Amino acid sequence: MNGTPRLLNRMLIAVLGIIVLAVGALLILLASVPAVGAWWQGWSVGAWSNVSDLFESMRFPGGQASGPWIVLALLLVVIGSMVAWVAQQGKGRANFLVAEEDQGEVPGTVRIGGGVAEQALRAALAGRADLAGATVATYEVRGKPALKIRVEPRQGVAPHALAADVSALVEALDAVIGKRTLVLIHIGSGTRSRFGRAERVL
Amino acid sequence: MERIIKRETRSSRAVPAVIAAVLVIALCGFALLETALRAFGQPPWLVDPEAAMTLIVGLPGGVRPVLLGVLGAVLVMAGLYFFLNAVLPGRRARHLLWDRRAAVVVDDEVIASALARRARLAANVGPEQVMVVVSRNRVLVNVRPTSGVPLRSDAMLAAVNDELRAMGPSPMPEARINVTPEGVIGA
Numbered sequence: 221m222n223g224t225p226r227l228l229n230r231m232l233i234a235v236l237g238i239i240v241l242a243v244g245a246l247l248i249l250l251a252s253v254p255a256v257g258a259w260w261q262g263w264s265v266g267a268w269s270n271v272s273d274l275f276e277s278m279r280f281p282g283g284q285a286s287g288p289w290i291v292l293a294l295l296l297v298v299i300g301s302m303v304a305w306v307a308q309q310g311k312g313r314a315n316f317l318v319a320e321e322d323q324g325e326v327p328g329t330v331r332i333g334g335g336v337a338e339q340a341l342r343a344a345l346a347g348r349a350d351l352a353g354a355t356v357a358t359y360e361v362r363g364k365p366a367l368k369i370r371v372e373p374r375q376g377v378a379p380h381a382l383a384a385d386v387s388a389l390v391e392a393l394d395a396v397i398g399k400r401t402l403v404l405i406h407i408g409s410g411t412r413s414r415f416g417r418a419e420r421v422l
Numbered sequence: 423m424e425r426i427i428k429r430e431t432r433s434s435r436a437v438p439a440v441i442a443a444v445l446v447i448a449l450c451g452f453a454l455l456e457t458a459l460r461a462f463g464q465p466p467w468l469v470d471p472e473a474a475m476t477l478i479v480g481l482p483g484g485v486r487p488v489l490l491g492v493l494g495a496v497l498v499m500a501g502l503y504f505f506l507n508a509v510l511p512g513r514r515a516r517h518l519l520w521d522r523r524a525a526v527v528v529d530d531e532v533i534a535s536a537l538a539r540r541a542r543l544a545a546n547v548g549p550e551q552v553m554v555v556v557s558r559n560r561v562l563v564n565v566r567p568t569s570g571v572p573l574r575s576d577a578m579l580a581a582v583n584d585e586l587r588a589m590g591p592s593p594m595p596e597a598r599i600n601v602t603p604e605g606v607i608g609a
Binding site: 221222224226229230231232233234236237238239240241242243244245246247248249250251252257260261264265268288289291292295296298299302303305306309310361362366369373375376377378379380383384386387390391394402403404405406407408409413414 | 423425426427429430432434435436438439440442443444446447450451453454457458460461475478479480481482483487488490491493494495496497498499500501502503504505506507508509519521522523524525526527528529531532533535536538539540585588589590
């Protein structure tokens with residue numbers, strides 16, 4: 221539901237996996253097959269001498285070698301893009317549940333913060349004996365606000381009955397806010413529901 | 423809505439992504455340090471870049487073959503972990519429930535504990551005698567009966583099926599009861 225770039229994750233992990241796999245396979249072959257060692261030495265000596273020749277030819281106008289500086293710049297670019305990639309994970313929280321032009325006579329816009337829904341639902345769910353915990357968060361999905369309600373029932377609670385109760389609460393919230401937002405109810409289990417006591421009422 | 427449901431039932435691969443990024447950052451940071459030391463004409467910290475390259479070019483000489491092979495095996499395992507994470511579908515252990523207002527996603531563990539409770543009430547056994555495993559298309563109810571007390575497994579199956587029908591998870595799993603040959607004494 222959040223804005224994690226899933227396709228990018230898959231592609232980058234696949235590329236990295238293939239590279240690491242290939243290097244590992246090459247090392248195993250080098251260690252075990254002598255013919256591969258001979259081939260590798262012949263190939264890599266040529267490649268390395270080409271690269272070092274290129275390094276030697278690259279010089280600043282003053283005559284100083286510029287090779288290490290170019291490598292430094294490339295490494296910094298790679299590190300920066302990796303940090304940017306990590307920063308993309310789990311993004312997508314929103315602040316407003318409604319942000320619209322008001323159709324009335326007074327000019328202006330109406331904004332309802334996500335905290336309204338979050339606190340109302342959390343307060344409504346707080347007193348229930350069959351829940352070990354509940355969290356509500358507002359996200360932005362394709363530019364539209366959406367609510368994610370995560371409830372952690374105690375052991376043995378029927379999920380469909382719980383879902384019906386929560387969705388009744390959501391409908392009451394719709395009536396208060398006057399607008400239907402996308403809602404996801406996630407009935408999950410965590411440490412609190414796993415190790416907490418079961419509900420005793422039969 | 424379909425987009426949300428699709429994203430909630432599949433893994434985002436955020437954890438392998440962060441692991442991969444941290445590994446690449448660490449490797450590049452080390453290379454950055456050594457290159458910078460060389461660019462400023464300082465002695466290297468651990469390895470001189472040029473010496474490292476000559477060692478790599480000279481492989482398999484200079485390193486013990488066992489060490490090289492083990493290193494390669496570790497790299498192959500790590501590469502497989504990343505590659506399989508990227509290629510496999512990455513379905514999460516969750517089912518969907520129908521609701522007229524919201525999209526409902528339920529962890530399989532929650533379904534299992536609800537079914538276990540219903541099954542143990544139907545069979546009149548203790549909570550530690552029933553274990554339910556829910557997978558995408560199958561529900562397996564493992565029961566250890568109380569020694570000396572006959573177990574009505576058809577009533578149990580009917581109760582589990584009834585609960586499943588009321589729940590209506592999608593995809594709908596098929597329930598099976600597995601009664602272990604050993605019983606529990608004094609339960």
